[in-house]
Amino acid sequence: MIDNINWYPGHMKKTRELIQNNMKMVDAVIEVIDARIPVSSRNPIIDELVSSKPRIIAINKSDLADENANRAWKQKLTSKPDDAKAGETQAVIMNSLTGEGTKQLFSSFEKKAAERTGSSAIKPYRLMIVGVPNCGKSSLINRLTGHKSAKTGDRPGVTKGKQWLTLENGMQLLDTPGILWPKFEDPKAGVNLAFCGSIKDEILDVPTLAMELIKVLTDRYPELLLERYKLDELLGEGDESPETGYPIETDTDAALANMHQMALKRGCILPGKRIDYERMGRLLLDEFRSAKIGRITLEWPEGGDD
Ligand SMILES: Nc1nc2c(ncn2[C@@H]2O[C@H](COP(=O)(O)OP(=O)(O)OP(=O)(O)O)[C@@H](O)[C@H]2O)c(=O)[nH]1
Ligand SMILES: [Mg+2]
Incomplete structure (x- = not known):
């Protein structure tokens, strides 16, 4: 988990080398991203690492995201025939929990595998999964292997060499995902990752994080907020x-005022009739993360975002 990892430069270098070494052994790569934050949950280093290999971008947790956005991202992230990039990229709308998207994922790879010629054509087609923490890599591995054997089990150092999981169609999947570091350098990405539970809430305290989320939701999904919190x-x-009784002047004032209203509706009140912003904040974040507020996408392809 991210909270156990210090993404200091030395660690990033080691991770990059590890992924690069694994990359040499595979024919294609599945890059998992979070459908709610397709920009913040990607790491640009991946383009360099994957280089010319075919890649499938799994727009995962699609069940939590806006369906229109999922479709727009699928189109945006699928490379067009005239793209100058060497590697071909296909995007698939994915739900690792139900397996939605698996068929499309496999059919793309099966096509690629069939196109191989020479000695590589007789070897099993090999895949690996990469992505930032919490985007659903392990869930996807389990889903693709039918919950069979996706354990990495052994302690580090015990396992010698790579372990490959054989899939029903004969393809092989590397048993350990490549964990990319999140975009800490971009504060907006950090906040988005925190909204989605991909990094510890400590990046901001809970009420502040919740107020930031209220700002975004007031802007993009006001009707869902109105409905959910009555x-x-x-x-x-x-x-x-x-x-305060004073006129609201800023969007932060507005977020606080709206959080106040929501807290009253939900009974998040402390002795002395004070508002329990901590409890309301946690409640809002939980309800966002589990899509109880609705299916929400925080980052849209250009034109739809910001
Ligand atoms: N709703 C929904 N939840 C998902 C989906 N995929 C994964 N999850 C949930 O997201 C959380 C993280 O999933 P993991 O598979 O552990 O993610 P990971 O990328 O392996 O995480 P790390 O090992 O920490 O890097 C879990 O609670 C999963 O149940 C999905 O498609 N939809
Ligand atoms: Mg995992």
Whole structure:
């Protein structure tokens, strides 16, 4: 898990080398991303690492994301025939828990495997999975192997050499995923990853993180917020703040005011009638992460985002 890893430069270098070495042994790569944050859950290093190999981008956790966005991202991330890039990229809308997308994933690879010629054509077609923490790599490995043997089990140092899992169609999958480091250098990506539970909530304290999420949701999905928290309206600039009684001046004031309204509806109230922002914040983050608020995508392809 991310909280056990220090992504200091030395570690990044080691991880890169590890993935690079594994990459040499495979015919193609599955890059797993989080459908809710397809920009923040990618690491640009992957383009360099995968280089000319065929790649499938698994837009995972698609069940939690906006269906329109999933479709738009699938189109955007699938390389066109005239793309100058050496490697071909296909995008698949994926749900690792139900297996949605698996068929399409395999059919792309089967096509690729059939195109091979010479000695490589008689070897099993080999795949590996890469992605940032928590995007669903292990779930996908389990799904692809039918929950058979996707254990890495042994302690480090005990396992000698690579272990390959044989899939039903005869392809082989590397048993350990390549874990890419998240984009810590981009604060916006850090916040998005925190919203989705991919990095510890400590990046911001819970109420602050929740207020940031309220800002984004007020902007993009106001109707879902109104419905989920049974609010009559979302407060904005010029409205009176229930917290201070003064007019709301900034989007932060507005987020606080709306969180106040939500907390009242949910009974997140401390003795002395004070608002329990901590509990409300946690509740909001939990409900976002489990898509109880609705299917939400925080990053859209160009034109639809920001
Ligand atoms: N709703 C939904 N949840 C998913 C999906 N894929 C994975 N998850 C959940 O996301 C969480 C992380 O999944 P993992 O498979 O452990 O992710 P990982 O990439 O292996 O994570 P690390 O090993 O920490 O890097 C788990 O709670 C999974 O149940 C999906 O397609 N939809
Ligand atoms: Mg894992």
